[in-house]
Amino acid sequence: MAPDQEHVRRQGPIRLSRKALRTAEPAISRLIEMALRHEGLISLAPGLVDEETLPVAETLAACHEVLADAHLGRRALQYGTTQGLPELRELLAAHLEQLDRTSGATQQYDPARIVVGTGSQQLLYLIAQTLLDPDDIVLTTAPDYFVYVATLESAGAELWGVPMDEHGVIPEALDELLRYLDRQGDLWRVKFLYCVSYYHNPTGVCTAAERRAAILETLERWSRYGPILLLEDAAYRELGEDDVPPAPSFVSYDDSNQRVILCQTFSKPFAPGLKCGYAYLPEDLVEPILREKSNHDFGSANLVQYLIATLLRSGAYHRQAALLRRQYSQKRRRLIGALERYCDEYQVTLRWTKPSGGLYVWLIAPPELDTRSAAGLFHRCVANGVLYVPGEYCFLGIRALQPDTPLGSARNTLRLAYGHCPTEQLEEGVRRLVASIAEELAHASSQQAHGSS
Amino acid sequence: MAPDQEHVRRQGPIRLSRKALRTAEPAISRLIEMALRHEGLISLAPGLVDEETLPVAETLAACHEVLADAHLGRRALQYGTTQGLPELRELLAAHLEQLDRTSGATQQYDPARIVVGTGSQQLLYLIAQTLLDPDDIVLTTAPDYFVYVATLESAGAELWGVPMDEHGVIPEALDELLRYLDRQGDLWRVKFLYCVSYYHNPTGVCTAAERRAAILETLERWSRYGPILLLEDAAYRELGEDDVPPAPSFVSYDDSNQRVILCQTFSKPFAPGLKCGYAYLPEDLVEPILREKSNHDFGSANLVQYLIATLLRSGAYHRQAALLRRQYSQKRRRLIGALERYCDEYQVTLRWTKPSGGLYVWLIAPPELDTRSAAGLFHRCVANGVLYVPGEYCFLGIRALQPDTPLGSARNTLRLAYGHCPTEQLEEGVRRLVASIAEELAHASSQQAHGSS
Numbered sequence: 001m002a003p004d005q006e007h008v009r010r011q012g013p014i015r016l017s018r019k020a021l022r023t024a025e026p027a028i029s030r031l032i033e034m035a036l037r038h039e040g041l042i043s044l045a046p047g048l049v050d051e052e053t054l055p056v057a058e059t060l061a062a063c064h065e066v067l068a069d070a071h072l073g074r075r076a077l078q079y080g081t082t083q084g085l086p087e088l089r090e091l092l093a094a095h096l097e098q099l100d101r102t103s104g105a106t107q108q109y110d111p112a113r114i115v116v117g118t119g120s121q122q123l124l125y126l127i128a129q130t131l132l133d134p135d136d137i138v139l140t141t142a143p144d145y146f147v148y149v150a151t152l153e154s155a156g157a158e159l160w161g162v163p164m165d166e167h168g169v170i171p172e173a174l175d176e177l178l179r180y181l182d183r184q185g186d187l188w189r190v191k192f193l194y195c196v197s198y199y200h201n202p203t204g205v206c207t208a209a210e211r212r213a214a215i216l217e218t219l220e221r222w223s224r225y226g227p228i229l230l231l232e233d234a235a236y237r238e239l240g241e242d243d244v245p246p247a248p249s250f251v252s253y254d255d256s257n258q259r260v261i262l263c264q265t266f267s268k269p270f271a272p273g274l275k276c277g278y279a280y281l282p283e284d285l286v287e288p289i290l291r292e293k294s295n296h297d298f299g300s301a302n303l304v305q306y307l308i309a310t311l312l313r314s315g316a317y318h319r320q321a322a323l324l325r326r327q328y329s330q331k332r333r334r335l336i337g338a339l340e341r342y343c344d345e346y347q348v349t350l351r352w353t354k355p356s357g358g359l360y361v362w363l364i365a366p367p368e369l370d371t372r373s374a375a376g377l378f379h380r381c382v383a384n385g386v387l388y389v390p391g392e393y394c395f396l397g398i399r400a401l402q403p404d405t406p407l408g409s410a411r412n413t414l415r416l417a418y419g420h421c422p423t424e425q426l427e428e429g430v431r432r433l434v435a436s437i438a439e440e441l442a443h444a445s446s447q448q449a450h451g452s453s
Numbered sequence: 454m455a456p457d458q459e460h461v462r463r464q465g466p467i468r469l470s471r472k473a474l475r476t477a478e479p480a481i482s483r484l485i486e487m488a489l490r491h492e493g494l495i496s497l498a499p500g501l502v503d504e505e506t507l508p509v510a511e512t513l514a515a516c517h518e519v520l521a522d523a524h525l526g527r528r529a530l531q532y533g534t535t536q537g538l539p540e541l542r543e544l545l546a547a548h549l550e551q552l553d554r555t556s557g558a559t560q561q562y563d564p565a566r567i568v569v570g571t572g573s574q575q576l577l578y579l580i581a582q583t584l585l586d587p588d589d590i591v592l593t594t595a596p597d598y599f600v601y602v603a604t605l606e607s608a609g610a611e612l613w614g615v616p617m618d619e620h621g622v623i624p625e626a627l628d629e630l631l632r633y634l635d636r637q638g639d640l641w642r643v644k645f646l647y648c649v650s651y652y653h654n655p656t657g658v659c660t661a662a663e664r665r666a667a668i669l670e671t672l673e674r675w676s677r678y679g680p681i682l683l684l685e686d687a688a689y690r691e692l693g694e695d696d697v698p699p700a701p702s703f704v705s706y707d708d709s710n711q712r713v714i715l716c717q718t719f720s721k722p723f724a725p726g727l728k729c730g731y732a733y734l735p736e737d738l739v740e741p742i743l744r745e746k747s748n749h750d751f752g753s754a755n756l757v758q759y760l761i762a763t764l765l766r767s768g769a770y771h772r773q774a775a776l777l778r779r780q781y782s783q784k785r786r787r788l789i790g791a792l793e794r795y796c797d798e799y800q801v802t803l804r805w806t807k808p809s810g811g812l813y814v815w816l817i818a819p820p821e822l823d824t825r826s827a828a829g830l831f832h833r834c835v836a837n838g839v840l841y842v843p844g845e846y847c848f849l850g851i852r853a854l855q856p857d858t859p860l861g862s863a864r865n866t867l868r869l870a871y872g873h874c875p876t877e878q879l880e881e882g883v884r885r886l887v888a889s890i891a892e893e894l895a896h897a898s899s900q901q902a903h904g905s906s
Binding site for chain 1: 465466467468469470471472473476477478479501502504505507508509510512513516517520521523526527529530531532533571572574575578582583584585586589600603604607644679680682711720724725726727728729735737738740741744745747748749750751752753754755756757759
C-alpha cells in the first residue's frame with residue numbers, strides 16, 4: 001500500500017456502529033433551538049413542567065429525613081440493586097393499586113414485577129431494546145409522542161400508526177391495520193402497541209375504559225405468531241381533574257397477566273430533576289430487562305430512590321401531585337378559555353381536544369391551513385412571538401393506512417403545551433397564535449383571490 | 454390452521470430481541486448469592502466501597518445549599534440537559550486538569566467534550582453501543598473487569614486479552630496480538646482497547662507512565678482500517694496513595710486529541726448512591742453519544758448534578774476523597790500485612806500484587822492450586838467462612854494467544870477486595886483464606902501421595 005493511502009486511512013473518521021448511524025438527532029430539537037433565538041417569544045411548545053410549583057421544600061425535607069439519620073444515610077449513599085429499592089417497590093405496588101381503586105378496579109400489583117429506572121424514558125428504552133430487532137413492527141398511535149418514536153426508529157423498528165379519536169385508540173382501526181399487515185405477510189413482525197393512555201401526548205386524549213378490553217382482545221386475536229404486547233405509557237396519569245377519574249390501567253383488563261407493560265414516572269406529578277420512573281412488567285420480562293439494565297448502570301441513583309420512598313410514605317408526594325392537578329387544571333382552563341375567546345374575536349374556526357388532564361391541547365385547523373414548520377403559519381407565529389409544535393412532528397416516521405385521522409393530519413394540526421409557560425403568558429400566547437392564524441387565512445384567501453383574478 | 458395449534462401459539466412466550474438473548478446473567482452473581490447464604494462469612498469478594506466512611510453529613514450540607522435557595526432548587530428539580538449541567542462540566546474539566554497536574558502534565562480539557570451520566574457504567578455502555586456491531590473486536594486486558602466484559606459480550610463483540618504485568622498493559626504483547634489479528638485477516642474488526650488504567654480491577658496495577666505513549670503509538674500503528682481507540686476507565690484514579698502519584702491520563706499522551714476516551718466516576722471517590730460519572734470524549738464522538746443518551750434518558754438526574762457541582766465547588770468532595778485515600782491505604786496495608794504474616798505462619802508461598810491505590814489485591818497461587826469456583830479451595834474457603842472472587846471470572850469470555858500471563862492464569866489466581874469489608878474483619882478473613890489454602894495444598898499432596906502409593 002502506498003504511504004499516502006495509509007496516511008489517509010489513519011486520519012479516517014471514528015467508525016460508528018449501525019445502531020449509532022441509525023440514531024438521528026430529533027428534527028424538533030433544531031426547530032426549537034432556532035425558534036428560541038427570538039426574544040420575547042411565548043413558548044407553548046416544550047413538554048416541560050411548571051417551574052414555579054416544583055417541590056423544593058418537600059424535597060429538602062426528604063433529604064433531611066434520609067440523611068440526618070447516619071445509618072439510613074449510609075445505606076442511601078451505597079450501591080443499590082439493579083431492580084430498585086425493595087421498600088420503594090412495595091410502596092409503588094400499593095400506589096398502583098390505589099390509582100386503579102380510584103378508577104373502580106381492584107387490581108393487585110406484585111413488587112417483584114416492578115423495575116425502577118432513571119425516568120420512565122429509561123424503561124421505555126430498555127423495553128424497546130429487549131423486544132425489538134431491526135425490521136420488527138411497532139404499532140403506535142397516530143399522532144404520537146415524537147421522543148419515543150425516535151427511540152423506536154433508532155432500534156430499527158418499522159412504525160404503523162393507529163388512528164385515535166377523542167376517546168383514544170379506535171379498536172376497529174387497530175383491527176383493520178392488523179388485518180392489513182397480516183394480508184401483507186407482515187403480522188409476524190408486530191411486537192407491541194405503544195399507547196400513551198392517559199392525557200395522550202400530543203392530543204390530551206384518554207383511552208376510554210370501554211375501549212380497553214376491546215383493544216387488548218384485538219391484540220390477542222392477532223397474536224398468532226406470538227404475543228403482541230401493549231406498552232402503556234402512563235406518564236400523565238396523575239395529572240387529571242379530580243372529579244373525572246380516568247380508566248384503570250390496561251393491567252386491570254389483562255386476564256392473562258402477561259400482555260401489558262405499564263410505565264409511570266415521578267417527573268410529571270412531582271419533579272423531573274429526580275429522574276425516577278418505574279415499570280410494571282409481565283413476569284417473563286423481568287429477568288431480561290434486569291439483565292439489560294444491569295449492563296446499562298446496575299441500578300439507578302440509590303439516594304433518589306430513598307427520597308421518593310420517603311415522599312410516598314410521608315404523603316408529601318400525594319399533596320404535591322394534588323397541588324399540580326389543581327395548578328394544571330387552572331392553566332388548562334385559562335388556555336382553553338383564551339382559545340374560545342380569541343377564535344370568537346378573530347372570527348377563526350378551529351377545533352381542539354378538551355382534555356381533563358395532562359399537559360397538552362391539540363388543535364385541528366381547517367384543511368386549508370398548513371401548520372407545518374416549513375409553511376407560512378409557523379414562521380408568522382415565530383415572528384409574532386409564539387411557538388407551537390407542528391403536528392407533523394407527531395406523525396413523522398409513522399406509516400398509516402390513511403393520512404387523515406379523526407384528530408386531523410400532519411398538515412393541519414398543532415400541539416399546545418401549557419405546563420412550562422407561566423400562567424400570565426398563556427392568554428397572550430393564545431392571542432398571538434389565533435391572530436397569526438387569522439392573518440395567515442386572510443393572506444391565503446387574498447393569494448387565492450389574486451391567483452384566480 | 455387447527456384451533457389447537459392456534460391455542461399453542463397464543464400461549465407462546467414473549468419474543469425477545471437478539472440483543473436480549475445475547476445478554477446473559479453474569480455467572481458471578483449466582484456464585485456470590487450462593488456463597489452469601491453462609492452465615493458469618495467474611496466477604497473479600499464484592500467491589501463495593503467502605504460503608505462507614507460514606508459522606509452523609511457532606512451530602513446533606515450540599516442538599517441544603519441547593520434546596521434552601523428556592524430559585525436554585527427549582528432549577529435543580531426541573532429537567533436538565535442530555536449532556537449534563539454546564540457548570541458541572543466546567544468544574545469537571547478543571548478537576549481533570551488538576552488531576553493531570555498532580556502527575557506532572559499540563560493537559561487542557563474542554564467542557565464541551567464532557568458528558569455526564571448515571572455512573573461511569575452508563576458511559577461505558579453508551580460507548581460500546583455507539584462503536585460496536587456484533588463481531589467487532591475489542592481488546593481488553595487479561596484479566597479484566599467482568600462487569601464490562603459482560604456488557605461488551607452483550608454488544609456481540611469478540612474479546613481478545615492483552616497480558617499485563619505489574620506495570621500494566623505490555624506494549625510488546627499488544628503489538629504481538631494486533632500482528633496476529635492482522636495475519637488472521639481480522640484487524641479491520643478491532644475497534645478499541647479497554648483499559649482500567651489506575652489500580653486496575655482486578656489486579657490493582659497501574660499502567661505506568663513510561664508505557665502509555667508506546668501503547669497509544671502501537672494502536673495508531675495498527676489503525677490501518679480506521680482508528681483503534683483507547684477507552685481508559687479511570688474509576689479508581691482518585692483512590693491512590695498521596696505520595697505515589699500515578700501517571701497522567703492517556704488523554705495527555707494523545708497528540709491527535711481524537712484517540713482516547715476517558716471515563717471517571719464519583720462512585721468510588723465519593724459515594725455510589727449518587728450514581729454520577731462522566732466521560733471525556735474525542736470531539737467526533739460527542740454528538741453520536743448524545744444522540745444515544747438522549748434516547749436512553751435525555752439526561753441523568755439533574756438534582757444529583759447540582760449536588761456534585763456544589764461538593765466540587767465547596768471542596769467537600771476533595772476532603773472526602775482525601776479521607777478515603779487514607780482509609781483505603783490503611784485497609785490495604787492491613788490486608789497485605791495479614792497476607793505476609795499468615796503466609797509465614799501457615800508456611801504457604803503465594804505471590805500478590807502490591808497496589809498503591811484502588812480496592813483490590815490480586816493473588817497468584819502456585820500452579821498446583823486450583824482457585825476456580827468448581828474446585829476444592831473455593832468450597833473450602835466458603836466452609837471456613839471467607840469469600841473471594843476466583844480469577845477465572847476475570848478471564849471469562851476473553852480470548853488470548855496464551856492462557857498464562859505474568860500475573861497468572863484463570864486457574865491459579867483470585868481477587869481480594871478490601872473496600873466493603875470492615876477493617877476489623879480483614880485480618881481474620883485473610884487468616885481463613887491462607888489457612889484454607891494451606892489445608893487445600895496439604896490435601897492435594899496427601900491425595901497425590903495416596904494416588905502414587
